[in-house]
Amino acid sequence: MDVAIVGVTGYSGTVLYTLLAKHPAIDQINLYGHQDEGKDGEVRYLDQLIPGFHGQHIRIQKFDPQQIMANNTAVFFATSAGVSSQLAGDFIDADFPVVDLSGDYRLPDPAEYEKWYHKPAAPAEHLQKATYSLADFYQPGTSYIANPGCYATATLLGLAPMVQNDLIDPDTIVVDAKSGTSGAGKKLTGITHFTEASDNLQLYGLNTHKHIPEIVAQLKKWNDAVNAIQFSTTLLPLTTGLMASIYAKVKPGVDQAQLMAAFNQDYADSTFVNVLDGTTPDLKEVVGTNNCDIGVVYNPVTQTVMVISVIDNLMKGAAGQAVQNFNQLMGLAETTGLPTLPAFV
Ligand SMILES: NC(=O)C1=CN([C@@H]2O[C@H](COP(=O)(O)OP(=O)(O)OC[C@H]3O[C@@H](n4cnc5c(N)ncnc54)[C@H](OP(=O)(O)O)[C@@H]3O)[C@@H](O)[C@H]2O)C=CC1
Numbered sequence: 209m210d211v212a213i214v215g216v217t218g219y220s221g222t223v224l225y226t227l228l229a230k231h232p233a234i235d236q237i238n239l240y241g242h243q244d245e246g247k248d249g250e251v252r253y254l255d256q257l258i259p260g261f262h263g264q265h266i267r268i269q270k271f272d273p274q275q276i277m278a279n280n281t282a283v284f285f286a287t288s289a290g291v292s293s294q295l296a297g298d299f300i301d302a303d304f305p306v307v308d309l310s311g312d313y314r315l316p317d318p319a320e321y322e323k324w325y326h327k328p329a330a331p332a333e334h335l336q337k338a339t340y341s342l343a344d345f346y347q348p349g350t351s352y353i354a355n356p357g358c359y360a361t362a363t364l365l366g367l368a369p370m371v372q373n374d375l376i377d378p379d380t381i382v383v384d385a386k387s388g389t390s391g392a393g394k395k396l397t398g399i400t401h402f403t404e405a406s407d408n409l410q411l412y413g414l415n416t417h418k419h420i421p422e423i424v425a426q427l428k429k430w431n432d433a434v435n436a437i438q439f440s441t442t443l444l445p446l447t448t449g450l451m452a453s454i455y456a457k458v459k460p461g462v463d464q465a466q467l468m469a470a471f472n473q474d475y476a477d478s479t480f481v482n483v484l485d486g487t488t489p490d491l492k493e494v495v496g497t498n499n500c501d502i503g504v505v506y507n508p509v510t511q512t513v514m515v516i517s518v519i520d521n522l523m524k525g526a527a528g529q530a531v532q533n534f535n536q537l538m539g540l541a542e543t544t545g546l547p548t549l550p551a552f553v
């Protein structure tokens with residue numbers, strides 16, 4: 209089948225292209241850019257835009273929803289926040305398959321989106337037609353998939369077994385999440401400037417990060433007793449990789465064995481989520497993969513459980529999970545075209 213990417217020149221769009229180019233069910237990838245693409249006579253080709261993409265001489269075409277629907281089976285949006293809410297309406301009206309890597313359709317309430325993203329929301333009737341889909345807990349839904357954010361993915365996978373099985377006090381969840389700079393996209397910002405990011409650790413978005421509402425909404429679906437989380441994000445002086453360190457007080461009587469049983473049971477059939485046996489994971493064991501590795505350590509002295517959840521922010525946190533969701537939407541094996549062995553160096 210043929211698929212379309214809008215936003216291939218961004219970090220997650222480029223990783224998405226590399227996955228789809230090796231995907232056995234994909235015949236052709238068609239690339240689309242801005243609505244005014246080529247307006248000044250300038251024609252852009254992928255191999256001229258992305259270093260190392262030798263031979264990938266594919267033209268970036270002007271964004272045109274009717275043309276995309278006529279020539280493709282599905283479309284991926286790997287565009288900046290606030291773009292798909294402006295461009296995706298025709299696909300939703302036509303029930304055309306979309307996987308959206310951005311946050312534009314993750315929150316069903318327009319007012320909540322505007323509060324956290326500080327941008328105009330998509331129309332409420334379109335937001336209702338999107339399905340928030342954490343791919344390892346995929347449930348068939350609408351044909352518009354809102355792919356979760358990177359911090360949300362690591363946090364939700366680390367919390368799911370404990371929240372679903374009611375093993376922790378829901379008012380005590382604390383998440384200290386850290387990401388490499390590629391999570392911020394290709395546009396340079398004050399904190400991603402080399403001089404600021406290198407040899408440094410920078411906290412940002414404290415209590416205001418846009419992933420808080422999508423995390424709480426999903427936790428609430430699993431266990432209505434969850435009302436809020438304490439959540440912080442820190443920029444790491446490295447390119448790729450994301451670690452969420454999660455803490456919570458356990459319910460009376462819960463111990464390491466009960467926690468491990470819940471994690472092992474929840475992820476028994478999962479290809480991509482690996483529960484470690486008594487150890488905690490490093491970033492390098494997941495970078496280059498669609499995996500999420502999880503370590504679980506209970507401290508009986510403080511009755512606190514610490515869960516370490518690591519992912520590659522551009523793979524499991526963005527493009528890899530998008531392909532995993534796409535596979536399931538299309539009825540393919542969820543693992544099709546997705547790497548599980550780390551880059552390692
Ligand atoms: N980086 C990460 O780890 C993660 C990112 N995401 C989300 O995925 C999306 C993409 O992220 P990322 O790759 O980091 O972003 P980048 O900033 O690296 O890339 C953004 C892409 O969007 C394109 N774009 C911007 N505006 C428009 C427009 N009006 N019409 C068409 N294309 C447009 C850009 O094209 P051009 O260069 O031509 O302007 C570029 O290809 C974002 O919404 C991000 O929040 C989600 C999870 C993790």
Ligand SMILES: CC(=O)N[C@@H](CCC(=O)OP(=O)(O)O)C(=O)O
Pocket residue numbers: 289309310311356357358359387388389390391392393418419441443525
């Ligand atoms: C390091 C860094 O800046 N990371 C990004 C999260 C990337 C992501 O998941 O973005 P969306 O939710 O917009 O899709 C951030 O904190 O905003």
